[in-house]
Amino acid sequence: MSSILEVTGLNKSYGDFSLSDVSFTLEEDCITGFIGINGAGKTTTIRTILGLVTRASGTIKFFGKDMNKYEQELKDRIGIVLDDGGFYDELSMAEMTSIISPAYSRWSEQDYKTFMERFSLNPRQKIATLSKGMRMKYSLTLALSHQADLLIMDEPTSGLDPLIRSQLMEILKDYMKQGGKGVFFSTHITSDLDKVADMLILINNGRILFEEEKDILIDTHRLVKGDIKDLTDETRNLFLNIQETEFGFSGITNQLSKVQKNLHDILIERATIEDIMLGYIEKETKNNVITSR
Amino acid sequence: MLLHLVKKDILLVKKYLLFMLLVVIAFPLFIMARNPEFLGFNTFLISVIFTEFMLYQYVSIAEMKYPKATALLCGTPYSRSMLIKARYAFLLLIFTYCYVAYTVLALFVPKVEYLTLLSTLTALLISTILFGVYTPIQYKLGYERTKYFFSIVIVATPFILPALSNVDIRLDFIELSAMSMLAKCLILIVAVIAILCISLIVSIKIYSKKDLL
Numbered sequence: 001m002s003s004i005l006e007v008t009g010l011n012k013s014y015g016d017f018s019l020s021d022v023s024f025t026l027e028e029d030c031i032t033g034f035i036g037i038n039g040a041g042k043t044t045t046i047r048t049i050l051g052l053v054t055r056a057s058g059t060i061k062f063f064g065k066d067m068n069k070y071e072q073e074l075k076d077r078i079g080i081v082l083d084d085g086g087f088y089d090e091l092s093m094a095e096m097t098s099i100i101s102p103a104y105s106r107w108s109e110q111d112y113k114t115f116m117e118r119f120s121l122n123p124r125q126k127i128a129t130l131s132k133g134m135r136m137k138y139s140l141t142l143a144l145s146h147q148a149d150l151l152i153m154d155e156p157t158s159g160l161d162p163l164i165r166s167q168l169m170e171i172l173k174d175y176m177k178q179g180g181k182g183v184f185f186s187t188h189i190t191s192d193l194d195k196v197a198d199m200l201i202l203i204n205n206g207r208i209l210f211e212e213e214k215d216i217l218i219d220t221h222r223l224v225k226g227d228i229k230d231l232t233d234e235t236r237n238l239f240l241n242i243q244e245t246e247f248g249f250s251g252i253t254n255q256l257s258k259v260q261k262n263l264h265d266i267l268i269e270r271a272t273i274e275d276i277m278l279g280y281i282e283k284e285t286k287n288n289v290i291t292s293r
Numbered sequence: 294m295l296l297h298l299v300k301k302d303i304l305l306v307k308k309y310l311l312f313m314l315l316v317v318i319a320f321p322l323f324i325m326a327r328n329p330e331f332l333g334f335n336t337f338l339i340s341v342i343f344t345e346f347m348l349y350q351y352v353s354i355a356e357m358k359y360p361k362a363t364a365l366l367c368g369t370p371y372s373r374s375m376l377i378k379a380r381y382a383f384l385l386l387i388f389t390y391c392y393v394a395y396t397v398l399a400l401f402v403p404k405v406e407y408l409t410l411l412s413t414l415t416a417l418l419i420s421t422i423l424f425g426v427y428t429p430i431q432y433k434l435g436y437e438r439t440k441y442f443f444s445i446v447i448v449a450t451p452f453i454l455p456a457l458s459n460v461d462i463r464l465d466f467i468e469l470s471a472m473s474m475l476a477k478c479l480i481l482i483v484a485v486i487a488i489l490c491i492s493l494i495v496s497i498k499i500y501s502k503k504d505l506l
Contacts, residue, residue, distance in 0.1 A: 047505070047506075050367075051367070051368075053504040075369060080365070080369075082361055082365055082368070083361075085365075086361035088305060088359050098304075099300065100365075100369060103294065103366075104369065104370060105370075
């Protein structure tokens with residue numbers, strides 16, 4: 001598999017917030033979920049990658065080519081779906097399309113019409129009158145109508161009902177069937193990724209906390225439940241995070257064998273992506289508090 | 294690509310476009326009825342500045358209202374410099390329309406005189422100076438902080454124009470009278486191109502560093 005996107009040492013500051021040395025790689029034929037809580041830096045990273053915001057340092061390569069040198073050529077191969085679409089609401093979809101489509105050298109009117117019909121979108125309808133789900137579908141139509149090799153989507157499922165989210169996942173799967181494609185998809189709704197993602201990248205406070213295959217991540221992490229009395233300082237360190245209640249504790253670990261050696265009488269469950277994400281975020285928050293002391 | 298981005302600006306002002314196109318025709322007729330000695334260069338210049346200003350403001354308001362749409366355009370193969378060039382082309386297109394409308398009016402209304410090449414180029418130079426200064430400032434500071442610039446210009450125009458006319462006449466007689474018409478026109482054309490180029494380059498530099506949020 002060749003890499004579709006390589007981001008190296010990306011830095012960007014905005015007042016109190018900064019992207020710090022963000023580096024990751026997207027492989028061909030992979031759907032990569034870019035996860036993190038609100039304000040973690042997902043949108044800023046995507047906008048920086050697309051050149052919509054300037055970067056202090058770092059290199060971005062799409063399909064092995066430097067974004068600085070081949071920006072137009074590379075953007076021709078990328079389909080983008082921005083949070084909330086990014087349209088002039090007073091225009092109709094046909095008018096908006098007439099502005100966007102000439103930008104792409106491989107625009108396919110046939111594909112465009114097929115998607116518009118599939119999504120039951122009327123080109124003459126004003127964008128302002130579209131529901132959130134319809135806006136996303138229209139945005140996806142534009143992104144998929146120019147034979148893009150990579151889809152970059154910023155929070156496409158945010159605010160959508162489960163049915164439309166599920167339809168979107170099916171469309172992404174269909175898109176990937178063509179082969180040689182890639183999807184980079186930011187979200188804080190991790191349940192969407194359970195079904196489709198191959199890779200996961202977690203960002204928090206502008207730092208990448210992990211970049212891992214989804215299946216490996218889920219296989220190597222477990223949700224452990226047990227009695228608080230069994231926890232010691234040593235065993236606590238085996239967990240990414242621990243939540244304690246009067247009935248007991250639950251925590252995420254990536255050191256299951258050690259946990260099993262030290263703690264007996266425990267319940268082990270499969271961890272969800274959300275559990276793992278929160279585990280790493282809480283661990284980092286705890287480490288930051290200790291460091292700042 | 295440039296034409297499609299100019300079309301974008303036209304689509305953004307389509308609600309007001311017909312009205313503004315009619316204003317360009319109606320304004321000289323109004324002046325003819327109320328103050329005929331003001332017809333000619335002054336009337337044409339005011340209609341150019343007013344039309345360019347109004348349509349520019351409508352485009353700016355739409356872009357301020359939908360900032361993500363500009364981000365989306367910059368996420369496509371359209372370059373930022375192309376977006377800027379399209380804005381200047383849009384302004385030149387408005388000027389061209391104003392000139393054509395005024396000339397057509399002169400064709401049908403005997404009291405409206407044809408514009409001379411010199412007065413057309415002078416009007417182009419003045420509007421180029423105004424928008425050539427305003428455009429980079431707007432890209433730098435944004436619409437909100439610059440929206441009063443042209444309100445002041447529009448309000449001040451009736452007072453400034455008579456003074457400007459006197460300056461023109463003095464310059465014409467003292468410094469430019471020896472020059473042939475061709476030389477004068479060439480100077481104006483060179484000045485327009487130079488101001489346009491400088492303004493365009495400054496706008497592109499400012500906009501290339503702008504974070505699109």
